[in-house]
Amino acid sequence: MATKRTLLQSFTTPFGEIPSAAALVAACIVWALVLGVWAIASYGGYVADMFLPVPDAVIRRGISLASDGTLFVHIWSSVKVVILGFLLSAVIAVPLGLYMGTYKIVQAALEPLVNFIRYLPVTSLVPLFILWIGIGIGQRVTVIFFGVFFSQLIMIADEAHAVSRDLVNASYTLGTKRNEAIWHVIFPAALPNIINTLRVTMGWAWTYLVVAELVAANSGLGFISLKAMRGFQVDTIFLAIMLIGLLGLISDMAFRLLRRWLCPWAA
Amino acid sequence: MSMKGSLSIQDVTLTYGKGEKRVLALDGISFEVKPNEFTVIVGPSGCGKSSLLYIAAGLIDATSGSILTSGKRVVEPGGDRGMVFQSYTLFPWLTVRQNVEYGPRRKGMPAPERNKLVDRYLNEVGLTAFADHYPKQLSGGMMQRVAIARALANDPDILLMDEPFGALDSQTRHTMQKLLLRVWEHSHKTVAFVTHDIDEAILLGDRVIVMTARPGKLKADIRIDIPRPRNPDVELEPDFIALKRRILNELRDEIDEDH
Ligand SMILES: Nc1ncnc2c1ncn2[C@@H]1O[C@H](COP(=O)(O)OP(=O)(O)O)[C@@H](O)[C@H]1O
Ligand SMILES: [Mg+2]
Numbered sequence: 001m002a003t004k005r006t007l008l009q010s011f012t013t014p015f016g017e018i019p020s021a022a023a024l025v026a027a028c029i030v031w032a033l034v035l036g037v038w039a040i041a042s043y044g045g046y047v048a049d050m051f052l053p054v055p056d057a058v059i060r061r062g063i064s065l066a067s068d069g070t071l072f073v074h075i076w077s078s079v080k081v082v083i084l085g086f087l088l089s090a091v092i093a094v095p096l097g098l099y100m101g102t103y104k105i106v107q108a109a110l111e112p113l114v115n116f117i118r119y120l121p122v123t124s125l126v127p128l129f130i131l132w133i134g135i136g137i138g139q140r141v142t143v144i145f146f147g148v149f150f151s152q153l154i155m156i157a158d159e160a161h162a163v164s165r166d167l168v169n170a171s172y173t174l175g176t177k178r179n180e181a182i183w184h185v186i187f188p189a190a191l192p193n194i195i196n197t198l199r200v201t202m203g204w205a206w207t208y209l210v211v212a213e214l215v216a217a218n219s220g221l222g223f224i225s226l227k228a229m230r231g232f233q234v235d236t237i238f239l240a241i242m243l244i245g246l247l248g249l250i251s252d253m254a255f256r257l258l259r260r261w262l263c264p265w266a267a
Numbered sequence: 268m269s270m271k272g273s274l275s276i277q278d279v280t281l282t283y284g285k286g287e288k289r290v291l292a293l294d295g296i297s298f299e300v301k302p303n304e305f306t307v308i309v310g311p312s313g314c315g316k317s318s319l320l321y322i323a324a325g326l327i328d329a330t331s332g333s334i335l336t337s338g339k340r341v342v343e344p345g346g347d348r349g350m351v352f353q354s355y356t357l358f359p360w361l362t363v364r365q366n367v368e369y370g371p372r373r374k375g376m377p378a379p380e381r382n383k384l385v386d387r388y389l390n391e392v393g394l395t396a397f398a399d400h401y402p403k404q405l406s407g408g409m410m411q412r413v414a415i416a417r418a419l420a421n422d423p424d425i426l427l428m429d430e431p432f433g434a435l436d437s438q439t440r441h442t443m444q445k446l447l448l449r450v451w452e453h454s455h456k457t458v459a460f461v462t463h464d465i466d467e468a469i470l471l472g473d474r475v476i477v478m479t480a481r482p483g484k485l486k487a488d489i490r491i492d493i494p495r496p497r498n499p500d501v502e503l504e505p506d507f508i509a510l511k512r513r514i515l516n517e518l519r520d521e522i523d524e525d526h
Pocket of ligand 2: 316317318430
């Protein structure tokens with residue numbers, strides 16, 4: 001009985017550690033609940049299958065789309081858009097954010113504009129993108145970029161700005177020059193948090209996928225989902241949603257691994 | 268050159284802020300530190316001790332007056348003035364060994380020579396076994412030992428220490444004082460050491476500078492003639508206690524005026 005009581009105590013202690021088995025069980029229970037509610041609602045006929053597919057219909061749809069390879073074409077098409085949009089954003093936001101967080105003058109110059117743009121709804125810009133860029137992959141990548149870049153930039157600037165002044169001061173007293181501090185000290189010091197920012201904003205890239213594929217795509221998970229809506233194929237919509245979630249989860253884990261690999265010291 | 272390692276504080280004034288928020292932190296303080304001298308600076312909290320060291324390090328600028336180190340006017344930070352801070356400032360992404368070799372590596376010292384140097388300083392601060400640990404895996408006392416080794420390995424002319432043991436428990440503090448005495452007796456660097464612990468000041472210093480309450484000025488300059496090598500046992504001897512009384516009296520005036 002004693003162990004049970006301590007387990008309960010550890011669950012109810014703020015920031016308390018819990019056994020990893022307990023974490024796994026808790027996660028499984030929540031998943032089982034969600035899937036269970038879905039199964040009961042659909043198999044039980046509480047919700048019409050026009051609106052809510054039965055789970056095995058989703059699986060069968062997945063298998064049939066996978067067997068002729070079209071599923072992978074759509075997945076790859078979406079992954080390509082997300083990765084390109086995200087990389088384009090990160091490649092600019094990381095160095096620029098570092099400069100923004102480090103040098104007041106860069107921050108003063110950019111922040112007002114960036115903050116203005118970052119509150120514009122991306123959807124409101126889509127007509128403009130189509131007019132300017134057309135309806136190719138460039139348009140979709142641009143939507144992802146706009147969904148991610150401006151907030152990513154501000155978040156990375158904040159991380160650079162939060163680096164301890166005395167860490168930079170200490171490097172000066174060891175001979176580091178002022179113009180070297182940004183790459184020799186501020187960047188490595190902020191790196192774990194920068195990777196965290198990338199991980200979080202990668203999630204946003206996935207959430208903008210459907211917006212990106214809304215207008216003019218002819219492949220992709222958002223595209224098949226929209227097409228399925230017109231044909232009332234709710235099982236395909238479910239399949240696309242689940243795959244986007246799954247891919248998001250995988251990219252999240254990839255960034256966690258990247259952080260552990262690049263910054264073992266911050267574990 | 269005989270100037271190497273000297274520190275000359277010349278009529279230094281410092282104000283923080285502007286307008287209503289203006290604070291006069293240092294008000295025309297002057298004193299000289301000879302090469303190889305261990306000078307300890309004490310004074311009421313907020314009197315500008317840290318500010319003075321930061322100016323000497325070139326990390327902030329004096330409002331007027333100047334500081335000369337090794338005869339050269341301080342205009343910017345440089346590796347010739349090493350500093351150990353009260354807060355922990357090891358580079359967290361580098362191991363203990365990499366932290367200590369940061370300065371020599373920057374200067375382009377060849378690896379074999381560098382490794383020997385780092386080994387020597389790690390041994391001196393008793394952390395050879397922790398060479399490949401990251402700062403996060405160390406205790407506060409160990410981190411400050413690495414910080415001292417890191418500063419010394421860069422071979423500065425002057426070592427500035429701003430309450431380096433202030434955050435440590437008294438047990439660890441005593442160990443660190445002994446270690447610093449030993450290390451200093453080997454290197455005989457010029458040291459400017461800030462503390463608010465009077466026992467520590469007398470135990471370590473050739474000389475104790477007492478500052479007034481803010482705005483900081485020179486209040487007293489007391490020579491500590493206790494023979495070296497010293498160890499913490501001297502704290503019980505009459506000479507030590509007499510010095511302590513003297514410094515306490517100087518300080519008490521300042522602290523009473525504060526209230
Ligand atoms: N960045 C700052 N801005 C405004 N005032 C400051 C700043 N840094 C220190 N001060 C003020 O200057 C005085 C001296 O500070 P400091 O040098 O840290 O004193 P000490 O190290 O002797 O405690 C204090 O009254 C402190 O409040
Ligand atoms: Mg201080």
